[in-house]
Amino acid sequence: MDDFNPSIDEVNKLSQQIRAQVLQMTHRAKSGHVGSSFSIADLLAVLYAKILRVRPDEPEWPDRDRFLLSKGHGAAALYATLADRGFFPGDWLNEFYADGTLLAGHVTHHGVPGVEVSTGSLGHGLPLGCGMALAAKRDGRPVRVFVVMSDGECDEGSNWESALFAPHHRLDNLTAIIDYNKIQSFGSVEEVLNLHPLAEKWRAFGWAVSEIDGHNFGQIVAALKNVPTQPNRPTCVIAHTVKGKGVSFMEGQLLWHYRSPDANELQAALRELETHR
């Protein structure tokens, strides 16, 4: 990772590659969560290309940064990212969801290099991240912890236990990134259980909060490259995103939380992604 410093153009290529892989994977697997994977594709691309101190050839390097995808249903995007960065062979992606293989439909650590923790039940990543960050602090290790959460996930009370905990223990090596795509399982966040005003909530709990366009590479890099932005405070980056971002007929559509692309939709979506490269 140390010698890996791609240009923004290359980061963009990576994010489009993640999306293309997600389409292929979900089409083959007849699985859902395409929209949830697309809304974090740009975040993942920046994290793994420009932010995280990790070593694909030494995934258990003790002082690596820890990345936790707490919204485990975005697994396809994470697997595609890890494969692209060389944590495991790209052809593993062909077996996503397949009988007797390692890549389950929610983020799975078992046997998968580069995956720190298994997730899938929401509200688990931030407490785990707090523990990792606290242990690193107490042991004087340079480890930083990054947790990506969904907006619907913020309904879970466990996150708010952690929201109290992290500032109290001055965990400035912890960054929570919220994929605020405004759509959860049953409808809009506003309709289901309104989070607004989300930034004020985290700020009131004592986090250093920034709000960014989660699809603007420059803004993502700026928000993450210099964490902590305030000493002794954990960082919360609220990334305003679009569910299904990158394919026009998927953007902002609840349907693409569930639907798997058929052959025609796959081709149409891949053609559209090509134009973004």
Added chain:
Amino acid sequence: MRTAFFRAVMDAASIDPRITLIVGDLGFGVVEPFAKRFPAQFLNAGVAEQNLTGVAAGMALMGRIVLTYSIANFPTLRCLEQIRNDVCYHRTNVKIVAVGGGFAYGALGVTHHATEDLAVMRSLPEMTVVAPGDPIEAELATRAIIAHPGPCYLRLGRAGEPVLHDSGVDFELGKAIQLRDGTDLTIISTGGMLTTALDAATQLDVRGISSRVLSMHTLKPLDEDAIAAAARETGAILTLEEHSRIGGLGGAVAEVLAEIEGIHVPFRRIGLPPGFAPLAGSQEYLRAAHGLGAESVVQTVLNLLEIAPA
């Protein structure tokens, strides 16, 4: 048992800086010495058991050996999914410690009765489940779970339990301890019911009935050999636990007995009947009121042996 637990944890923490104790804002009057002596190995996570358990798993994934500590059902049922997914699935070095197993906090009401914890913890993959029978077992069990890699659940009583073992008892996880031998029946006890098991055995002795008494301090992995030996060598088996009759020691022993070919031994489970115990009462009162007194045990044995083919 609580005192014995803290003695063992303090000893271990002084030798191994990885050992970390996380409490859920409980333990007033007992955790302070640890907190004072090992501030870098102590954390009060507040009244937030889901986060507490996730934090414990996260710290363990960074190399620490973490004990979570609270009372009754708070460190187990309140954060059960964190235990399953974060602690067990990741096979973390987290030891969950509950003080107040059974009716130890009887007078505090049903919310504070830990009477299904063994069944629930026993069903979790990777989890070792331990319920020591006296302070000596509690101290040895604490050392054993700290030394054992992977998730453990330690169910303690509270304070003031009688010491039942001579010193120098041989304690090994998964290995029942025999406190007395006999031929007419075996009483298998877990947790703080051990004193009742011994009392009942003494009373039965007076009636000419000889009992083997086993402390089954580890519910998982279960000492199947000791159960099979009891089935072969003694005339009946009785299990005794301060826990629901569903899924705890009685259920676990029944599962083993049902699968031993060629042995049909008279068998009874003594434990709590289905339903809550909504009336206030001391541990002693509630045990007696729910058939867990030594006299009830004796009566059950007499009934069991009467119906047994002699």
